[in-house]
Amino acid sequence: MPGIVECVPNVSEGRRGEVIDRIADAVRATDGVRLLDRTSDVDHNRSVITFAGPADAVEAAAHALVAAAFAEIDMRTHRGEHPRLGAVDVVPFVPLAGTTMDECVAIAHHFGRAVAERHDVPVYFYARAATRPERTRLPDIRKPQYEGLAAAMASTHAPDAGPSRIHPAHGAMVTGARPPLIAFNIELDTTDVALAKRIAKEIRESSGGLPAVQALGFGLTDPPRAQVSMNLLDTSVTSLARVWREVEERAREAGVRVLRGELIGLMPLDASLQVTADALRLEGLARDRIIEAHFLE
Amino acid sequence: MPGIVECVPNVSEGRRGEVIDRIADAVRATDGVRLLDRTSDVDHNRSVITFAGPADAVEAAAHALVAAAFAEIDMRTHRGEHPRLGAVDVVPFVPLAGTTMDECVAIAHHFGRAVAERHDVPVYFYARAATRPERTRLPDIRKPQYEGLAAAMASTHAPDAGPSRIHPAHGAMVTGARPPLIAFNIELDTTDVALAKRIAKEIRESSGGLPAVQALGFGLTDPPRAQVSMNLLDTSVTSLARVWREVEERAREAGVRVLRGELIGLMPLDASLQVTADALRLEGLARDRIIEAHFLE
Numbered sequence: 001m002p003g004i005v006e007c008v009p010n011v012s013e014g015r016r017g018e019v020i021d022r023i024a025d026a027v028r029a030t031d032g033v034r035l036l037d038r039t040s041d042v043d044h045n046r047s048v049i050t051f052a053g054p055a056d057a058v059e060a061a062a063h064a065l066v067a068a069a070f071a072e073i074d075m076r077t078h079r080g081e082h083p084r085l086g087a088v089d090v091v092p093f094v095p096l097a098g099t100t101m102d103e104c105v106a107i108a109h110h111f112g113r114a115v116a117e118r119h120d121v122p123v124y125f126y127a128r129a130a131t132r133p134e135r136t137r138l139p140d141i142r143k144p145q146y147e148g149l150a151a152a153m154a155s156t157h158a159p160d161a162g163p164s165r166i167h168p169a170h171g172a173m174v175t176g177a178r179p180p181l182i183a184f185n186i187e188l189d190t191t192d193v194a195l196a197k198r199i200a201k202e203i204r205e206s207s208g209g210l211p212a213v214q215a216l217g218f219g220l221t222d223p224p225r226a227q228v229s230m231n232l233l234d235t236s237v238t239s240l241a242r243v244w245r246e247v248e249e250r251a252r253e254a255g256v257r258v259l260r261g262e263l264i265g266l267m268p269l270d271a272s273l274q275v276t277a278d279a280l281r282l283e284g285l286a287r288d289r290i291i292e293a294h295f296l297e
Numbered sequence: 298m299p300g301i302v303e304c305v306p307n308v309s310e311g312r313r314g315e316v317i318d319r320i321a322d323a324v325r326a327t328d329g330v331r332l333l334d335r336t337s338d339v340d341h342n343r344s345v346i347t348f349a350g351p352a353d354a355v356e357a358a359a360h361a362l363v364a365a366a367f368a369e370i371d372m373r374t375h376r377g378e379h380p381r382l383g384a385v386d387v388v389p390f391v392p393l394a395g396t397t398m399d400e401c402v403a404i405a406h407h408f409g410r411a412v413a414e415r416h417d418v419p420v421y422f423y424a425r426a427a428t429r430p431e432r433t434r435l436p437d438i439r440k441p442q443y444e445g446l447a448a449a450m451a452s453t454h455a456p457d458a459g460p461s462r463i464h465p466a467h468g469a470m471v472t473g474a475r476p477p478l479i480a481f482n483i484e485l486d487t488t489d490v491a492l493a494k495r496i497a498k499e500i501r502e503s504s505g506g507l508p509a510v511q512a513l514g515f516g517l518t519d520p521p522r523a524q525v526s527m528n529l530l531d532t533s534v535t536s537l538a539r540v541w542r543e544v545e546e547r548a549r550e551a552g553v554r555v556l557r558g559e560l561i562g563l564m565p566l567d568a569s570l571q572v573t574a575d576a577l578r579l580e581g582l583a584r585d586r587i588i589e590a591h592f593l594e
Binding site: 296 | 301303331333349350393394477481537538541555556557558559560563564565566569570572573575576577578579580582585586587588589590591592593
């Protein structure tokens, strides 16, 4: 079996259930691909579809998703709180077991050019697939939004592929390659939300903490408890084990125990092996030391 | 993809390289199966072949291995230190991701009956596939050895399948189902081998320690260091994380640091997920939370 690629498109429809169903069904109908998750937000009017499989199958499923979304979503009537450029707003490709970041960059470029060609839509390459530094961060690309993109295209926003004019109904699309994202929370044995907020601030990259870590402190209600809620954007830079220790140490200094971890959604195999290696003080735990992983490549 | 089964046959040939090659090649030539390891011991005159794959492919490969071994090994001339009953001495089937112990018991029974029929060889079912309590432990079944089996068959050793007489060239075969075995060592930051031996004695099942744990203390030479060397026979009973903590705690009480863990060979996915869940205090980490595991079942 060839390696696995994950794809996490964000589409600009989060309210019409039957439309989201048809978009998800287009992915599900693609041979070799597994639909792993779909989450819709009514206020954002936006859905995140998560699927994975061998590279060819994933690229085919992404095309099927684009065709289904373009058939149903018209940006001229789309309203929602979340920033967006188009009906299929962003399509990240993520390397998992047996694939590399370079392969996902190549898939993103190939896929983006094909969508631009087939649908006459301007396409931008972001993250590891960016072809210029100012296109690395998604918020920078998305800043003018659908409504302001036509004007921006004349200056900063020349597309990486496709026509130099926005598509009235579909808008524009962003695609690229990035490491897997892990959503992970840690519950503290306290109701002191200020402590969770302080720890979050100390460990997150934006306040000078750990690279590739986003963190916020929250209060849970039932039972009442403080929680540090995190996104790990690249566990090859900052691992789950490191984050766990940094939170635990800061909690302990405040006389508070760490109660439990919580994984939101799924995690990639390699991130789990990294935690295992850390806990057993192995000098790394390569994927080929896991019996079943031999059947993934 | 269907679930994965591991098979770890022990054959009574550890000296003639070209014979062991032909036995391993018979496995390698079976579609869908991966040969994971082969280890031969000259003194024992015995080889362990490890392979895995979907259940049907693994059973086919086990038959191919039996045919190759029976064509090459004659027990009338076999000498070796390790106890054995036949040319293919024991064939354990092990459930990995996506298969259950019950399925492996069924495979062992089906495979054992087919070998008995095809090759006119008496077959015994052991471990979880045993059909009577006194057949659970392999040493009990193997006690008469090849040389004494003909006599024992009249009393205690009526076979579970096949003829009630030993095959002159092939002897008898044992097959069954058991949990995965993990060989794992822990190095201590000391040259005090007596400490490693004491810890090993305290944690192993045979001296009243942790269930499903075998342990010995050793001295390594380069660099000189004490090591606790273990076999974990069932991590659903005693996990790697538990063993790590028990060793670490005892070392610490003696004022000694644990230096590192060492995994010998491969480990199953579930054992690694168990360690990850323990380290991150997750309330379990089911296989379906690992993205790639969706492509194993």
